[in-house]
Structure formats: structure tokens, C-alpha cells
Amino acid sequence: MALYEHIFLARQDVSQQQVEELTAALTEVLASGGGKVTKNEYWGLKGLSYRIRKNRKAHYTLLNIEASAPAVAEMERQMRINEDVLRFMTVRVDELEEGPSAMMQKRDRDDRDGGGRGERGAPSGDRRPRRF
Secondary structure (H helix, E strand, C coil), X not given: CEEEEEEXXXXXXXXXXXXXXXXXXXXXXXXXXXXXXXXXXXXXXXXXXXXXXXXXXXXXXXXXXXXXXXXXXXXXXXXXXXXXXXXXXXXXXXXXXXXXCHHHHHHHHHHHHHHHCCCCCCCCCCCCCCCC
């Protein structure tokens, strides 16, 4: 069986629970075709670079898939039919990444560092005040 990375964007007005139900439905479609989902990552509600079908944000989800080509084709057909899916992309890969994806690593790093930005108005260390 071939290995795939699949990412899809769901509309901003659906809940996280509905996105999880959609992911479960896609997993069932793959399982009925003899495939399986090896990793499922929900990246959250993120802003889009441009509007897609009047949406400025979308729920991002990544799936690592081990399945045959007909099973993946059926999953993509189901995604085209579903109105909650804005975009999707499936890429065949030679091997799947172990551990969290780059997006999840970035989120963990940002959570640890407090978002990478200091508090507004907080002293900034050895910087002098600005003069105009």
C-alpha cells in the first residue's frame, strides 16, 4: 500500500466536534477500502491568505494515510461532495514522518515561549526609550 499525506480545510462556522466527525467519516471510508489513518492532527482554526467561498478562516487537519489508490480516490470524491470542506490536498510520499508535524512543533514552541512576544509596555531589557 502507498503512503499519503492529506490535509483539508473545513469551513470556519463548523465546530471542532464536527471536524472530528468528518475526520472519523473519512477514516471509515479509507478502512472500507482497506486503508488506515496512521496519524491525525488537528491544527486548529487559522486565518487564510485569501477568502475561499466567503470564509476568512478555516479548520486545518492533517492525516497520514496508508491506503491503496482506489481508497484514496473514494475519500477525495467524498470530500468534493461535502460542502463543509473548502480545500484538500493529497500527496504521495516515500515515508511518513514520525512524531509531530512542523505545525505542531511550532505551536508547542510558541506555547512554551509565551507566543514569542513580550507584554505590551513591559520593560524590554537593555533598550533605551525611543526619542522622537
